Each structure stands twice: as structure tokens, then as C-alpha cells.
Amino acid sequence: MHTPVTFDSDGLLLAGALHLPADAEPGERRPAIAVLHGFGSNQDDGMVQLATRLFSSLGYVVLRFDMRGCGNSEGERAKVLCEDQVADTRHAVSFLQGLPQVDPARVAVMGHSFGAAVAVYAAGVDARIAACIASAGWGDGEAKLRQQHAGAQAWQRFEEMVARGRAQRSQGVSMPVSRFDIVPIPPSLRGNLPAGSFLEFPFEVVESMLRFRPNAVVAKIAPRPLLLLHPADDSVTPTEQSIELFRHAGMPADLHLVANVDHFIFSDDNRMVLNLVADWLHKYFPVRREREQAA
Template sequence: MERHFTMNWNHEQLAATIHYPEMDNAEKGADHCRWPLVIICHGFIGNRIGTDRLFVKTARRLSRQGFMVIRFDYVGCGESSGEYGAQGLNHLVEQTRRAIDYGLEIDCIDPERVILLGHSLGGAVAVLTAAKDKRVKSLVLWAAVANPLSDIVRIVGDSVYEQAVKSGQADYSGYRLTAGFFESMTGQHPFQEAGKFNGDVLVVHGSADEDVPVDYCFLYQKMFWLRSLGQCDKEVILQANHTFSSSEHTAQLLKITTDWLHSINKRREEWNDWMI
């Protein structure tokens, strides 16, 4: 079952969709009727549907596997209110934390299994959120941005960035990106925040990604490996683009992700059995 709703954040409304676990699978995988929660963080000027409906496919796949899933639009994206380009990177983090608040208000959610799944800039937001918010227990990063300012400037072009700095704002694909939007990314390097997160991480990237360098997945893996706690697994999907658009690459991405999520659940159960 799916339900559309809105979340209040400051003076804005975030449009969202929640996917409830299918009961047969949920009952098999539930821990005393408490379900794991996955929150999907979309990328730069994206939305909760995703390119080629990637996030819809993901949420429906995961709900069939016994996960509760929330996908939402950041301010100014999709059906949410407000202006996206007037927000900063820190605002995206706080909006993500609002989605966590909402999810954990649901009685049947297991607070020990809260997962952020972030794509592109949403991956960077997921890392920054997890470094700040201890309620996040696991991360899934798809083609995650590692250097927000330089990566977004590369995508929009130098002329858009220079106009925003000079004039206070610039148009990009119908979005008004303010100087503050770019300024908020200055000095932000999510991979350097990796050490503050102690949970398990999956990093997936396409080898043919032309928007975010595939080298970032190796950088993230290295930084997560330097931690004393938490595991990090990495997968590179050959010839996949930034949005894993082909049906073959989407299928690989979803299988890798669901298999990994089930594996960390199994490790958790085995650890609990050992402790008992």
C-alpha cells in the first residue's frame, strides 16, 4: 500500500509518499512486528519519482521485501512548496532529518534499522545527515557527490555559477539558484565527515557516470574503511550511467541494494543471537 502525504518544515510543505511493507514479506522479516525504515534522498533539482521512475521502482521493490519506505521532495522540487535554489545544503540536511522524525513517529518502525538511501547530491546530504544524526544506522550511496560545490558547478556550468555570485541568483533549467545556495556548499566535503558515522555503508557507482566521477566511490570506501566501527561495501556497475537508466543496470542496482540490506539485517540478528 502507498499513501501520499505532506510534512511541515519551517514554513514549507514537503510532499512525500510512504510505502508500507507487503504483509507476507513484512511478517517474515519483521523483528517483533517492527519494520526497517528506508528514506530516499533525491539529487540536485530532482524529485521523489526519480529519473526513469528509479525511486518509485526502488520503493516498491523494497516494500515487497518487508521495508517501510519514505520518498519525499525537497523544498522547491517535485510537489513541495518553496524555492529550491533559495535553500542551502544545511537546509537539505534538516529536511532529511524531518523525514526521519516522521518515520520514527510510526509505532511499527524499528529505530535500530533506519537507513538513508541517497543518490547524487542526495548521497552527500545522506552522509552529512548521518554524521550529525545518530538515529541513522545504515547508509546506501548511489553515485554520491563528494565535493558538492565543484560537482554542482561542473553540472550547471561556470557561467551560471558566476552569474549567481555576481547578481545574487541565476537561472538553471527553470530553477533560480541563489548565491547563498552555492555559498552553503563552500568547504563542505561529505567524505571528510565519513568518520563520524559508525554504521554500515553500501557505495554503488556506474563506471560510465559522466556527471559524478566514479572515482568518488573508491574515495568514500577508503574514508569509511578508516573508521574503527562499521563496515563499507562497494560495487561498480559496468557501463552504468549516473541514473542507472537501462533496465539491466536498474535491475543490477536494485538487486545489489536489496541483497545488501538483507545481509546487514542478518548480521544484526546473528549478533543479537550471539549476545544472548
């Protein structure tokens, strides 16, 4: 069961769904987790819904929501700038902190892929975020894009696209860019894209990704806990991106590389990953603090 909600982010109304634990006592405040969707996706993304079911089953308050310009939220369609999504995440934290069912000191964020990079950056710049889970994320936008457009010819084509976009922008025109010209995805994996995902973006999205560097702030998450998950062989977001995030992070930080799965790491069939996340939450971000359990 969930309740449709809306909240303000820089004057835009964002749409979300709030999931409350069925076993909560009257007046009880539970820890909460905001689940962030991926690149040009929405709150109904299968990964988002799976993570929401997991966290709800463990007893957390969970918020899934559409970033600005996505799903049912206000904002220019498909203009998914990294910095704007960090702001949306921070406003989601404020919304959760204001709910009577939530312990305002215990709000975490979780994201996958693009959402994972946003989650890490938001946690790095906002000390109110008590814990962070990042799945198949990235820490350096330019390095990630170079790795995704591997080889001299592929990178040259990407640079030529960037040059065209900047030339048109200097004339007051925003050039549309195909999703797959920004982030190449093997045809065999494209069926995993959530319904309603954007297939075209304004050029400003490319520039935002090029300058976005969660590596620069990930160390500031410590001593709050950080969990990094990544496929050991990821054909979409290079595995090296999570490894570099871990190298830049402070403790406590955990990095797990998972075999035999490609990019879309969360699934009902992958019980190992779901159990790993549940165990990590129990250790670092439990539903009830020890003193509450002993009372």
C-alpha cells in the same frame, strides 16, 4: 499501495508517500528506509520509485518525499540548498521514528547523486540513521564541480559565473543559473531527467554545493554500515567522488563500481545492481533480526 503523508521540517510542510509492507503483522515494527531524490527533482523520480519498489518488495517500510522547494512540498521553489536537505532528511527520520509500524532504532537512508551526498552527510551527523546507501554521490562539492567543468576554459567560465552571482547577491539580487551551467549533463542523458525537474536555480544553490563536504563527516557513520555505488565511468558525477568517500569512510563500508552504465545506475534492466543492494541489506540491515527470525 501507498499513503500520501506530510511532515514538518523547520516549519515547512513536506509532502511524501508512505509505503507499508503488505505482510506486516498487527503491531509489528519493521525497519524503514527514507529514499532521497536527486538534484532539483521530486519523489516521483523514476529512480526513487524503483528503489521504493525494491525496498517494499523486501519488506521494509519506505518513505519517499519531496525536499523543501521541490514537488508538492512547501519552500522557495528550486532553492535546493544542501544544508536544508540534510535538515529535511533528519526530519524525515523523526517522522518515521514516530510511526507505530516502524522500529525507531532501525531507520536507513538512501539517495542518488545529489541525494546521495545529502544521505551520506545526514548519516554522518545523525547517529539515529542506522544505515546509508549512496548511489553516484559525491564527497567534496568544490572538487566535484572542478572535475565536472574540466579544463582551464570550462573552469574559468564557471568561476566567472560565480563572480557574477556573488556581485549580484551583494546588491540584494539572486542570479538565476541554468542547471547545465551548474552540473553539465551530456545531451544524450538529459532525457533521463525526471519530469518536473528544475532547469534553473537561484545562485545560492551554487554556493551551497561549493561548500558542501560529506567527506568531512563520512567517517562518523562507522560502525553503522555504508554502501557506495557508482558507475565505473560516470559522465555526470565523477567516479573519483565515491572513491574518495570510501577512502574517508570507516568500516563497515562497501564500494562497488559498475560497468556499462552511465550515472543513472538504477533501472529494472540492471538486475545486478538491484540484487547487490538486496544482498547488502540482507547482510547489514535485514528486515528481521536473527533473534526475531529464530523466535
